[in-house]
Amino acid sequence: MLDKSIKELSEGLQSGAFSSVELTQRYLDRITRLDSRYNSFVTVDEASAMAQAKAADARIAKGEATLWTGIPLAHKDVFCTDGLRTTCGSRMLENFVPPYDATVTANFKQAGAVCLGKTNMDEFAMGSSNENSYFGKVINPWSDEIERVPGGSSGGSAAAVAARLAPVATGTDTGGSIRQPASFCGITGLKPTYGRVSRYGMIAYASSLDQGGPMARSAEDAALMLQVMAGHDPKDSTSIKQDVPDYAAALEQSIKGLRIGLPREFFNAQLDSRIQNILQDAIKVLEAQGAIFSEVSLPNVELGIPAYYVIAPAECSANLSRFDGVRYGHRCEAPEDLMDLYMRSRSEGFGDEVQRRILIGTYALSAGYYDAYYGKAQQVRRLIKNDYVNAFGNVDVILSPTTPSTTFGIGSKGEDPVQMYLEDIYTITTNLAGLPGISLPAGQIDGLPIGMQLTGNYFDEARILNVAHQFQNATDWHTQAPHGIHD
Amino acid sequence: MSFSSDDIKNVATLARLHVDEEKVEKLGQDINNILALVDQLKAVDTTGIEPMAHPMDAVQILRADEVTETDQREKFQACAPATEEGLYLVPKVIE
Numbered sequence: 092m093l094d095k096s097i098k099e100l101s102e103g104l105q106s107g108a109f110s111s112v113e114l115t116q117r118y119l120d121r122i123t124r125l126d127s128r129y130n131s132f133v134t135v136d137e138a139s140a141m142a143q144a145k146a147a148d149a150r151i152a153k154g155e156a157t158l159w160t161g162i163p164l165a166h167k168d169v170f171c172t173d174g175l176r177t178t179c180g181s182r183m184l185e186n187f188v189p190p191y192d193a194t195v196t197a198n199f200k201q202a203g204a205v206c207l208g209k210t211n212m213d214e215f216a217m218g219s220s221n222e223n224s225y226f227g228k229v230i231n232p233w234s235d236e237i238e239r240v241p242g243g244s245s246g247g248s249a250a251a252v253a254a255r256l257a258p259v260a261t262g263t264d265t266g267g268s269i270r271q272p273a274s275f276c277g278i279t280g281l282k283p284t285y286g287r288v289s290r291y292g293m294i295a296y297a298s299s300l301d302q303g304g305p306m307a308r309s310a311e312d313a314a315l316m317l318q319v320m321a322g323h324d325p326k327d328s329t330s331i332k333q334d335v336p337d338y339a340a341a342l343e344q345s346i347k348g349l350r351i352g353l354p355r356e357f358f359n360a361q362l363d364s365r366i367q368n369i370l371q372d373a374i375k376v377l378e379a380q381g382a383i384f385s386e387v388s389l390p391n392v393e394l395g396i397p398a399y400y401v402i403a404p405a406e407c408s409a410n411l412s413r414f415d416g417v418r419y420g421h422r423c424e425a426p427e428d429l430m431d432l433y434m435r436s437r438s439e440g441f442g443d444e445v446q447r448r449i450l451i452g453t454y455a456l457s458a459g460y461y462d463a464y465y466g467k468a469q470q471v472r473r474l475i476k477n478d479y480v481n482a483f484g485n486v487d488v489i490l491s492p493t494t495p496s497t498t499f500g501i502g503s504k505g506e507d508p509v510q511m512y513l514e515d516i517y518t519i520t521t522n523l524a525g526l527p528g529i530s531l532p533a534g535q536i537d538g539l540p541i542g543m544q545l546t547g548n549y550f551d552e553a554r555i556l557n558v559a560h561q562f563q564n565a566t567d568w569h570t571q572a573p574h575g576i577h578d
Numbered sequence: 579m580s581f582s583s584d585d586i587k588n589v590a591t592l593a594r595l596h597v598d599e600e601k602v603e604k605l606g607q608d609i610n611n612i613l614a615l616v617d618q619l620k621a622v623d624t625t626g627i628e629p630m631a632h633p634m635d636a637v638q639i640l641r642a643d644e645v646t647e648t649d650q651r652e653k654f655q656a657c658a659p660a661t662e663e664g665l666y667l668v669p670k671v672i673e
Binding site for chain 2: 397
């Protein structure tokens with residue numbers, strides 16, 4: 092049952108092979124038994140999950156079921172859930188119980204899915220290793236003799252899906268936070284086009300870059316999740332009014348004649364030769380299906396990380412100014428005056444990385460520096476976007492590495508935050524340009540999974556899901572599971 | 579530019595963050611490393627390039643000015659650290 096797809100689970104539920112109560116209980120039992128190893132969940136909502144499962148079974152009995160009725164899933168703890176604690180991995184929101192649902196969580200509720208609980212993450216989605224959570228680091232289920240990171244910031248969701256503690260999970264991606272953990276945990280994760288999925292109720296980090304997306308074991312499951320998540324939302328003025336295609340229907344299209352670009356700047360001497368080989372093998376698989384490869388150039392992508400570390404901290408400093416210790420969130424003991432209340436509540440509530448980014452952002456936006464930093468970074472951002480627009484004049488999809496390495500050991504990046512920032516070198520430009528990207532398992536190095544990334548043109552999620560699905564039809568990397576997770 | 583301890587304290591005050599004295603030096607070093615990374619942008623010629631605020635260059639959508647939300651004050655204040663009679667409590671501001 093643990094390796095069944097969403098479609099198979101749905102068929103099992105509707106044919107009466109098993110009930111949603113049984114399925115949900117199975118996952119809850121697994122979380123209880125196994126998650127002490129991984130720490131992938133912050134909150135498990137047993138009572139409510141069982142109540143949702145019972146309600147789903149009742150609908151199935153009445154013949155009112157749809158695809159998602161009774162299917163369990165987990166939400167990254169960045170999505171607000173009405174009545175269920177939402178921490179964003181921070182002490183600031185340790186006891187925060189939202190009075191409303193994010194559009195993404197409401198959509199899954201509406202579709203009949205069962206929420207198992209909330210997954211661990213880097214605090215306020217800032218990090219690439221999930222070592223920054225107030226609720227403790229997450230351990231990658233693929234860890235060998237070394238305890239390894241699941242990647243971040245959606246590390247809890249990635250670990251939970253890889254360890255079969257949930258069939259699928261939601262994530263968010265600001266600079267690689269869905270795709271990098273997907274690569275490290277051997278799963279499939281998609282960051283949609285900016286504006287494709289509503290950000291309403293998704294706790295904001297960098298508003299012009301943040302985007303929610305699916306994390307699953309296959310492109311097919313990811314497509315079915317995206318169908319629920321995508322669409323214009325009047326509550327998010329940055330979401331785009333554009334029709335949502337039938338993602339599942341597009342999966343089976345032939346990729347014969349499809350033009351795939353390989354960016355010269357990513358396939359260079361700095362790329363680990365083992366990853367290079369894995370990607371060459373993947374290219375052969377797609378070539379055998381009729382895809383046509385050519386080189387493309389993205390001359391400004393090396394500016395992605397510098398531009399990101401102005402834009403994201405600047406937007407984070409503005410977004411996180413709402414945490415004032417007055418309306419919700421952590422409040423310090425016995426404040427002397429209002430200034431003391433603000434300063435102590437915030438420095439007690441936020442962890443080190445969050446405070447660093449708030450300081451960088453505050454500086455970049457302060458009087459006299461705005462044009463030199465934020466304005467300049469936004470100009471560079473357009474140069475990066477233009478590179479992609481030019482490349483997509485000649486190709487339909489771009490293939491690249493997702494990460495510069497497989498999962499690394501916990502604590503191995505040392506004390507300099509910049510070392511961690513360089514992790515996102517292949518993913519960050521997709522966010523800056525606002526394009527959709529998917530990471531899917533492409534091979535293994537020393538028994539550890541590694542992903543490849545497919546970037547699509549604006550709103551072309553169906554196309555990259557299609558290519559990913561065709562690759563998964565021809566390979567079995569995505570069906571590999573870490574050791575010791577089966578019952 | 580290089581960040582001094584005084585700069586850290588000034589920016590921290592602007593950001594309403596309290597930085598412990600023993601953390602100032604390490605924080606300054608971290609921020610200088612990050613600014614060194616970011617300073618690569620300075621060498622780029624961006625003359626005449628319009629800053630990009632939205633990938634699709636979308637503009638703010640306006641809606642009809644109609645009442646669509648209902649009063650849920652009690653629900654919304656249930657997560658506040660301190661309230662009284664529908665008001666948020668803070669330390670005394672005016673003597």
